[in-house]
Amino acid sequence: MILVTGATGNVGAELVRALAEAEEPVRAMSRSGRAAGLPAGVEAVAGDLNRPETVRDALDGVRSLFLMPGYEGQRRILADARAAGVERVVLLSGKSAEVDDDNAVTRYLRAAESEVRASGLSWTFVRPVSFMSNALALADRIRKGDEVRVPFPGVRTADVDPYDIAQVTAHALRSAGHEGRVHTVTGPEALLPADRVRILGEVLGRDLHAVGLTDEEARTAMGAQLPAPYVDAFFRFFVDGILDESEVLPTVQDITGQAPRTFEQWARTHADAF
Numbered sequence: 001m002i003l004v005t006g007a008t009g010n011v012g013a014e015l016v017r018a019l020a021e022a023e024e025p026v027r028a029m030s031r032s033g034r035a036a037g038l039p040a041g042v043e044a045v046a047g048d049l050n051r052p053e054t055v056r057d058a059l060d061g062v063r064s065l066f067l068m069p070g071y072e073g074q075r076r077i078l079a080d081a082r083a084a085g086v087e088r089v090v091l092l093s094g095k096s097a098e099v100d101d102d103n104a105v106t107r108y109l110r111a112a113e114s115e116v117r118a119s120g121l122s123w124t125f126v127r128p129v130s131f132m133s134n135a136l137a138l139a140d141r142i143r144k145g146d147e148v149r150v151p152f153p154g155v156r157t158a159d160v161d162p163y164d165i166a167q168v169t170a171h172a173l174r175s176a177g178h179e180g181r182v183h184t185v186t187g188p189e190a191l192l193p194a195d196r197v198r199i200l201g202e203v204l205g206r207d208l209h210a211v212g213l214t215d216e217e218a219r220t221a222m223g224a225q226l227p228a229p230y231v232d233a234f235f236r237f238f239v240d241g242i243l244d245e246s247e248v249l250p251t252v253q254d255i256t257g258q259a260p261r262t263f264e265q266w267a268r269t270h271a272d273a274f
Contacts, residue, residue, distance in 0.1 A: 001061045002173055003027045003086075005049060006068040007038075010133045011092060014166035015066060016042055024174060029058055052076035059084040064173040065121075067091050069112035078119035088122040088179070090172045092165075095127045095184055096233075099243050103236050104229035124172040128185040129245040132159045132266040135196055137225075139274050142200065146208050150193035151222065152238040153212025157245040158186040159196075161261040164252045171255050183251050188260045190246040196263055203267040204274055215239055 006012035007028035020039035033046025049071035097109040194210035201208030237243035252260035
């Protein structure tokens with residue numbers, strides 16, 4: 001049995017599908033425990049990673065665990081997993097865990113990785129760069145007009161499709177050879193925000209164009225959606241330039257045997273959301 005936490009999230013939902021297609025026994029955990037939308041044969045369970053006592057029973061019979069970072073109950077969950085006989089844990093982390101900086105994002109990712117390393121379980125870290133699905137935040141602006149205002153207009157990132165993150169994770173959960181390894185996962189091309197807006201326009205049959213926000217405008221806009229320490233972290237990454245997500249890595253191809261999906265492929269798959 002493989003337990004997938006965060007099973008309704010961008011990566012978790014793709015991972016559940018990937019494992020089910022590989023005919024692996026899957027237990028999908030979400031706060032609601034709803035089975036609606038899950039592939040046939042997947043077991044739905046309710047659990048809250050901030051309340052480890054709600055996760056304990058779901059660990060029964062589990063061989064491999066996919067764990068989301070940043071939750072208060074992680075240390076207890078890892079101890080319970082070891083006691084239950086879980087053999088391996090794959091943690092979803094992020095490339096920003098590599099950065100030597102004490103900001104809110106790197107801090108919680110590094111703390112999560114440290115607890116996994118200390119758990120006594122065989123571990124693998126999957127560190128993606130920014131998700132292609134972050135573009136869904138543009139949907140309301142795109143529905144309102146052709147001018148799309150974007151933060152960090154001069155920053156190139158090799159955004160990755162959550163589908164590809166899930167494919168790499170599925171291999172790490174199912175097969176040997178990933179123990180003690182860190183898989184940094186990127187998409188196949190480094191794009192500017194304006195490139196992604198243009199591609200969305202082509203997919204939607206519209207003449208969309210990006211307008212870059214000033215740093216002050218970006219801070220205000222992001223502050224309406226995120227706590228201030230996280231806004232500060234993104235400014236450290238992309239304004240101060242301490243994080244480079246422009247490098248394209250061969251991880252997806254090397255591990256899965258398939259090229260990572262392009263942003264255009266992601267956009268066509270999710271066009272209805274715009």
